[in-house]
Structures are given as structure tokens and as C-alpha cells.
Amino acid sequence: xxxxxxISELIRALRVLPGVGPKSAQRMAFQILxxxxxxxxxxxxxxxxxxxxxxxxxxxxxxxxxxxxEICVDEQRRASGLLxxxxxxxxxxxxxxxxxxxxxxxxxxxxxxxxDGIGPDDIGLDVLAQRLAKxxxxxxxxxxxxxxxGEATAHYIAELAQQHRIATSRxxxxxxxxxxxxxxxxxxxGHAFSGRKRLQFD
Amino acid sequence: xxxxxxISELIRALRVLPGVGPKSAQRMAFQILxxxxxxxxxxxxxxxxxxxxxxxxxxxxxxxxxxxxEICVDEQRRASGLLxxxxxxxxxxxxxxxxxxxxxxxxxxxxxxxxDGIGPDDIGLDVLAQRLAKxxxxxxxxxxxxxxxGEATAHYIAELAQQHRIATSRxxxxxxxxxxxxxxxxxxxGHAFSGRKRLQFD
Numbered sequence: 001x002x003x004x005x006x007i008s009e010l011i012r013a014l015r016v017l018p019g020v021g022p023k024s025a026q027r028m029a030f031q032i033l034x035x036x037x038x039x040x041x042x043x044x045x046x047x048x049x050x051x052x053x054x055x056x057x058x059x060x061x062x063x064x065x066x067x068x069x070e071i072c073v074d075e076q077r078r079a080s081g082l083l084x085x086x087x088x089x090x091x092x093x094x095x096x097x098x099x100x101x102x103x104x105x106x107x108x109x110x111x112x113x114x115x116d117g118i119g120p121d122d123i124g125l126d127v128l129a130q131r132l133a134k135x136x137x138x139x140x141x142x143x144x145x146x147x148x149x150g151e152a153t154a155h156y157i158a159e160l161a162q163q164h165r166i167a168t169s170r171x172x173x174x175x176x177x178x179x180x181x182x183x184x185x186x187x188x189x190g191h192a193f194s195g196r197k198r199l200q201f202d
Numbered sequence: 203x204x205x206x207x208x209i210s211e212l213i214r215a216l217r218v219l220p221g222v223g224p225k226s227a228q229r230m231a232f233q234i235l236x237x238x239x240x241x242x243x244x245x246x247x248x249x250x251x252x253x254x255x256x257x258x259x260x261x262x263x264x265x266x267x268x269x270x271x272e273i274c275v276d277e278q279r280r281a282s283g284l285l286x287x288x289x290x291x292x293x294x295x296x297x298x299x300x301x302x303x304x305x306x307x308x309x310x311x312x313x314x315x316x317x318d319g320i321g322p323d324d325i326g327l328d329v330l331a332q333r334l335a336k337x338x339x340x341x342x343x344x345x346x347x348x349x350x351x352g353e354a355t356a357h358y359i360a361e362l363a364q365q366h367r368i369a370t371s372r373x374x375x376x377x378x379x380x381x382x383x384x385x386x387x388x389x390x391x392g393h394a395f396s397g398r399k400r401l402q403f404d
Contacts, residue, residue: 002272003295004256004265004266004267004268004271004272005267006248006251006252006255006256006267007252007256007265007267009248009251009252010248010249010251010252012248013241013244013245013247013248013249014219014245014248016234016238016241016242016244016245017216017219017230017233017234017245018229018230018233019226019229024221026292026295027220027221027292028219028220028221029252030265030290030291030292031219031220032218032219032249032252032253033252033253033256033265034265034290034291034311036218037253039215039218040218040249040252040253041249041250041253042215042218043215043216043218043219043246043249044245044246044247044249044250044253045215045246046208046211046212046214046215046216047212047215047234047242047243047245047246047249048243048246049208049211049212050208050209050211050212050231050234050235050242051234051235051239051242051243051246053208054206054208054209054235063206063209063232063235063236064206065206065207065208065209066206069206070204070206088232088236089232089236090228090229090232093205093228109236
């Protein structure tokens with residue numbers, strides 16, 4: 001039995017979503033057609049709207065509908081002199097949710113990956129270099145992922161900041177809060193020891 | 203930080219998909235906007251097309267773009283006299299993929315559930331009664347799910363078929379092929395014993 005063309009096409013198109021294989025796509029298509037037709041139309045509209053309207057912030061490169069995003073137009077955040085470098089807009093969201101950071105961001109939209117042909121300009125390091133030269137930035141905080149590519153990217157940006165004589169820091173790596181030492185991997189535990197902090201008693 | 207409205211709306215709309223929570227929806231939205239804009243537009247078009255074009259087969263109630271679906275127009279299948287009752291179009295697809303069944307289908311698009319106000323007419327049993335009265339059906343095969351509601355629905359339809367003096371069968375329940383006895387639940391193992399088949403030697 002062949003499914004009708006519109007259903008097959010919907011199943012095929014749903015597979016563009018990350019983590020959606022043939023079986024999930026089929027389940028999603030039937031769910032929409034059987035019970036969620038209104039929601040399906042709303043999703044179609046939201047997709048069209050978002051793809052049409054959302055672009056990149058000209059300052060920090062994050063995804064936004066505005067020319068310059070809400071965080072970049074915030075004078076107080078700019079005045080902090082802190083610039084946090086992250087790989088994706090989702091990282092910005094995660095950091096904002098901690099409520100701990102009050103500086104600006106720069107979103108690479110990826111990481112250096114010479115094998116895939118992704119060089120410094122592809123992740124906006126030319127734009128970053130201009131900002132480091134022009135703006136009164138006192139500290140660059142490297143919050144790229146603790147992967148090989150993320151570390152290499154952090155190292156590259158640290159050298160760039162060094163050229164502009166700007167202090168650079170890397171976010172701490174160690175045992176996650178609530179984690180049990182027994183189940184933490186060797187590399188993380190290694191980082192936790194080498195990055196240990198001396199306790200101060202008053 | 204608030205996400206821009208178009209992104210928030212896309213994340214909200216994606217949650218209409220089954221199995222997609224807030225975190226997956228966010229990941230999907232960023233993935234589409236960062237890397238899959240073309241795919242996102244195609245998905246929007248596929249959703250609009252499918253919701254607009256796909257309706258129900260007037261004979262078997264499955265999802266189709268046609269007035270009467272491909273299986274229902276097949277004379278050979280009708281001539282078999284077999285009518286298989288299933289709950290959803292996905293069940294039809296699963297049975298078709300076995301290649302073992304050459305009869306017609308009737309899709310309930312649900313099951314009897316008096317507590318949710320779903321009675322016989324809501325799952326098309328009035329249409330089914332008409333078909334049983336008019337068409338030369340020799341056997342009704344009950345392939346509803348082996349759940350409480352599925353069994354109750356099967357029982358109700360069996361009585362309906364009885365009234366029209368049509369032979370009725372229920373698909374076999376037992377140990378799944380490739381499964382290990384040790385891990386099979388009690389109810390299934392009970393069914394496997396009560397439904398055992400005597401081996402024939404020639």
C-alpha cells in the first residue's frame with residue numbers, strides 16, 4: 001500500500017527536524033491529521049513567519065527579528081565591559097536562565113572546524129576582531145563547549161584577545177552540581193582537581 | 203532574556219507534535235533557523251497541503267486524498283470477502299507491510315471509550331453496520347489493540363457481526379517473534395498458553 005502523496009510528503013518533510021526518524025515522522029503526521037489539524041496549520045504559519053522574519057543580530061550574531069538584539073541594545077550590559085563568547089543562541093538562553101551574568105554576548109554560530117572547511121571568518125571572528133579593537137571590553141569570557149573543537153576555538157579567540165591586550169577567562173570545568181564523584185568521567189575529574197580552589201577562612 | 207516573538211511562537215507551535223517537550227521544541231526551532239531554513243519552508247508547505255487535501259475514505263474511513271482510498275477501490279480485495287477492523291491508519295500501514303493480508307479494512311479512528319464520551323457512532327460503527335448489511339463479507343477480522351478499550355471495542359463489533367451472521371475472528375495474541383519467554387509479561391504469556399496450537403504431523 002502506498003500512502004497518499006500529501007501524507008508521504010508530510011512524513012518526508014517532518015524528518016528535517018532533529019531526532020525525528022521515519023517512525024516518529026509517521027506518528028507525527030498521523031497525529032496532526034487525525035487530531036491536531038488546527039495545530040498543524042499554526043505550525044505551518046509559525047515556520048513561515050520565523051524563517052521570513054528571524055535574522056542575525058548585527059552586533060552579536062544571535063538569532064533575532066531585530067537588527068540589533070535586546071541584549072546588545074542594553075547600555076548597562078555594554079557598560080559592564082564583559083563579553084561572553086558562546087557557540088549557539090541556545091547557549092545564550094541557558095546562560096541567561098542562570099541569572100548570573102550581566103554582560104554582552106558574541107555568538108559564533110558554530111566552532112572552528114578546518115576539516116569541514118569552517119575557518120575563522122565563517123564563525124564571525126572578523127566581526128569579533130573589529131569589536132575587540134573598537135569597544136571598551138575589559139574581559140572576554142570563553143564559554144564554548146568543552147569539546148575538542150570548542151577548546152580549539154576558545155584557544156584561537158584567546159590569542160585574538162591577547163593581541164588586543166584584553167583579559168581572557170575560560171568558564172570553569174569540573175564536577176557538575178548534584179553529580180556523584182563515582183560516576184564522573186576521568187577527564188572531568190582531572191579538570192576538577194587541576195582547577196581546585198583554596199578555601200579561605202576569615 | 204526574552205526570545206524574539208517569532209522564535210517563541212515557533213517553539214510553542216512545535217509542541218503540537220507528539221513526544222516534543224519544551225527542550226526538544228527549542229532545539230528543533232534553533233536547528234531550523236540556523237541550518238534548515240529551506241527544509242522549514244518545505245515542512246510548512248507540506249503541513250498546509252496535507253491538512254487541506256487529506257480527508258477520510260468514505261468506505262473505510264482511513265486518511266486519504268481520494269474520495270475512496272486505493273485499497274477500497276481494489277476489486278480483488280473486495281472480492282476476498284475479508285474485512286479487517288483496525289483502530290488507526292498507522293495500523294493499516296503496519297498490516298500492509300507484512301504482505302500477509304489481501305482483504306479490505308475498516309478504520310475506527312479510535313476505540314469505544316464511554317468515559318470520554320466516545321460511543322459507537324463516533325468510531326463509525328453505524329457506517330460499518332450498513333456495510334455488513336449490504337456487502338458480501340464472509341469474515342470480520344478484529345485487529346484492534348490488545349488494550350482494555352480495544353478488547354471492549356472488539357467485543358462490541360463481534361456482536362454486531364453476529365447479528366448479521368458473519369463469521370468473526372480475533373488476531374492471535376502471544377509471545378512476540380524474537381522475544382524471550384523470560385521477559386514476556388504474565389498476561390501475554392497467559393494468552394500464549396490459552397491460545398496454543400496443536401502441532402500436526404503428517
